[in-house]
Amino acid sequence: MKLRLILALTWVAAFCGLAQSPEDYTRLKTEAEKLYAEGSYGKAHELYARAMEMSNISSNEVRWVVFRNYDAQWRSAAATQNADTTRLDAAREALEKMVRDVKREEDKDRVWVEVQESLGDF
Secondary structure, eight states, X not given: OHHHHHHHHHHHHHHHXXXXXXXXXXXXXXXXXXXXXXXXXXXXXXXXXXXXXXXXXXXXXXXXXXXXXXXXXXXXXXXXXXXXXXXXXXXXXXXXXXHHTOOSGGGOSHHXXXXXXXXXXX
């Protein structure tokens, strides 16, 4: 009985798109990076926001996804003529926190450098 229940739940999860394979994240990241490179920051932000909800991402990739999500968010918001700076401020604060929270020297890696560059661009 338990086996049937487990199989049924696994099938439902896969059918509903709740189970993500590493390929799903890889495809999503590839598309998001392509959009980012094209300057489509709003669309890239949407994909990175979806990637943040995935549970099958390695810890190294999580930092990259969080960075890209906030970086694309502020770049997208800056490209609009909206006087409301809420999205810009939230993204900047999140990026500043990513820099501020690094305590170990070995965590000053590519993501840390990219965050610094993003803040400089901001």
